[in-house]
Amino acid sequence: MDRPSAPLALPSVSTTAAEGIVRPTDCRHRRIMLGAMFARRSLPAKSVASALLAVLLLAWLLPGLAPRTHAHNDEHWLLVPGEDRSVGEIADRHNVSAALVAHINGLSPTTVLSDQHLLIVPLPGAAAIVDTFVPMAIKPAFPGQTLAMLAEAHGIPVEWLSATNGIAQDQRLFPGQPLFLPNLADPRKTHVLGQVTVEYLSPYIGAGQTGYLLLSSNPGIQPSAQLGNTKLHLTQVPHPQAKTQQQFHYSPIPIDPLTESGPVTVTVSYLSQADILVAGELRFEVFQPNPWRQEIIVVDGVVAARLSVEALQEETNLLTAIWNRNNLPRQWSDEPWQRPIPEGHPTTSVFGSRREYRSPVPIHATFHTGWDFYAPVGEPVTAPLPGTVVLAQDLVTKGLAVVLDHGQGVLSGYWHLSEISVEEGDFVETGDLVGLVGSSGISSGPHLHWEVRIHGVPVNPQQFLYGSILPPETPE
Template identity: 30%
Template sequence: MRLCLKHNIRFSLFKKALWLGSVLLFSLLSVNTWAYAQQTPPDMPVYVVQPGDTAWSIAQRFSISVDDLVTANGLDDASRLDVGQELVIPGLFGVQGYLQTIEMPWGETIRSLSRKYALPLETFIRLNRLTSPAELYAGANVILPVREQQPLTGRRVTLRAGDSPLEVAGTLGISSWELAFRGDAVSPVLLLPQDVLLVPGESDGPGALLPAVAALDGDTSVVQGQTLRLHIQANERIQANGALLGFPLTFFADTSTSGLVALQGIPALQTPGLYPVRLEIKEPDGTTYRFEQSIAVLDGEYAYDPPIIVAPELMDPAITAPEDQQLYDATAPVTPQRYWQGQFVPPVDAAYVDCWPSRYGNRRSYNNSGYVYFHTGLDFCGQVGHPIYAVADGVVVFAGETVVRGNMSIIDHGWGVYSVYAHQSEIDIQEGEVVTAGQLIGKVGATGRVTGPHLHLEVWVNGVQVDPWQWLTNTYP
């Protein structure tokens, strides 16, 4: 241990000496260079100090020591950094330009981004301290050196399995040897399938996808209980499907954005973390390929409701399980037509829109159980007989009595989206009826597993109960 420590001290002294040496040499060789260097980027990458940065946090970020940062920049006082101050970052050999942090876009991989920024893969991985490609989830912070004329313009193409480099080069109007050169390969036969090449051309869609996909975008993080939105803009008539958290993603043609859209609810009890979104894209000629990128599911930080005591039979699995299954079955079909338009409208009168006895996602304990339950909807205040309105256009798929949820109605809004209204005193609609947003559909009540009259509203998205408030305050898709 002692030897190691000594060695490290010696090594860091040696590094310091090297730095001092280079600084000295630098000053000796060019007396007037520093003023010039302030205008043109130096050989080392430059980081611009951001609000909240400290010498320590910057050193941490680039895996260097504070001493090295201080020495390289000739800082008198490491505790005094100004926002906007430019610092060179030592030790990142082969990296030049301004180091910027971008949000990892959808449709990119380590490979495709490193191509875009003309950065060797290994340097990219080192600069971002990556240990696994999954860390580059959509929305992750990525550090990239940006120089003049960068990101590079041009078209990035992905080699498909079975593509011959000669054919690909032919369609691009370049030789197969130039194609190899653009793929950092010494010979065309060494080009790998799924690799991303930068070739001449105008468009630059998502770098890791085939040119049929002009854009892939969506939410870059989701909170437990929220709805994830994914959007594909295609140059050709493609088909897309996918999977997330075991739920199949269905993409629908969306006239408002002239693209393909998929929506998926994230379960309220989903453990926060990174999860892969798997996409499969089929081109008109039948070529199918897959793309995978992770997304971060964040903690909803939901509140804990006080313990709730109800009649024991209302907690009996013999009653609750079939009823849960009934609700699940009723909201499972995915109607290809979208009935709803724009934001959902409030299901209660204006006076009660902001009055919630219990919010969605709250962790719950019934009859002294652990907090293993969560509140599957949003409760609105109301007295028996107060009106309930449909939140959006749709078709009634259930209207009737249940034990736990009392009198309940369910409306299908299409695309796997449903709204559920529970504990009603009165139901004014029938199965199969077409309803419009804001239509009176029933009355508030206290039927089923309740402690008093209120409206329990649920919104289901592709088999998952999500936060209804999100749908009442945002426009989907």
């Protein structure tokens, strides 16, 4: 919805009878060779027609198959009809690992396929990419599935799926289309740092998204972790794999939406019983899910005056102090958060949109630090998880505003309310009313702006509704 659609024109296809190869001659993205499609013996007309349709769809959609890091390679994939052979036999015939072919197609190596079934076989170049692209899992799409549905089912931001697979968010998927997903059940190898083990560190985190770090330690050892200049707030968590006395420690890792693509370092350290500081560095990759949505907001002179540097500075200072609170223990568990507003209210602005305010000349450039839902004035806004009310007041730009502290450096904000239902210092449980939707402050109409910050960093709140960044208390 925020990304331009991929060109919908199908590439023209020519066949080379001698080789039995179907080759798209005008693929704008990269060269794809689809071969062995038509065996020399004749196939029933119906099966030829459906196979041809599949080839056309595949030729159109396969550019999305390659991981972005290999975008300039030539990848080759075959579409092979089953011909009553097993997945393993077909793989052998093409000198590709049976396990890999089975994995890509979501089948077992022993599954016997009919002529109606087309198997996707990676040729050596593509197989090497797929094979080394850990910790990815490849899952075939089911009929009617969209990237958004897949994202929701796996608790992954749709921007991540879109960027990783090179597929626009609104592009149609064909049944069986292989898609790259992060394989959270198979994280990178654990790193042992003396008495502390890094059990998991998210290998790829999108700008504006949240990953996590999970450590285990020997009893009595208290590990610390630092992301750049920010000390991460590690919380001890229960873990089913814990051996006697072994302790697990968890911290979310928030990535600022302005972070450039590239490696980022996390430092893990602890003080040994002999008072020796033991430290190690770990890396993960940040990627920018470009392009961000652009929004130009034209405001009148009165509003422009309220956007003055001084007025903004006062509000920013107040909120910065609030966002950086980090003294409450974690008030949340591995449950996905409850929506702060009922389902069915459309999104009017997504997290991270680049915004420019004009009056009529540009006066202020920023990015959208939250998620906006349209809702009528008076619609109840509720706490998505337990927390303490740390701000409940009228602000210049945010209007009637509430901020909740959920512990472990995680806070959430609710702006432009028509009424505030809590007081600073109150403790709210999940589902408790915090206020009513309105259009106070600088707002173009009634809506809820929902914002989540971790250690002061604004992150995409949608991720928390799917529980994707929460500690694996029940690993798969």
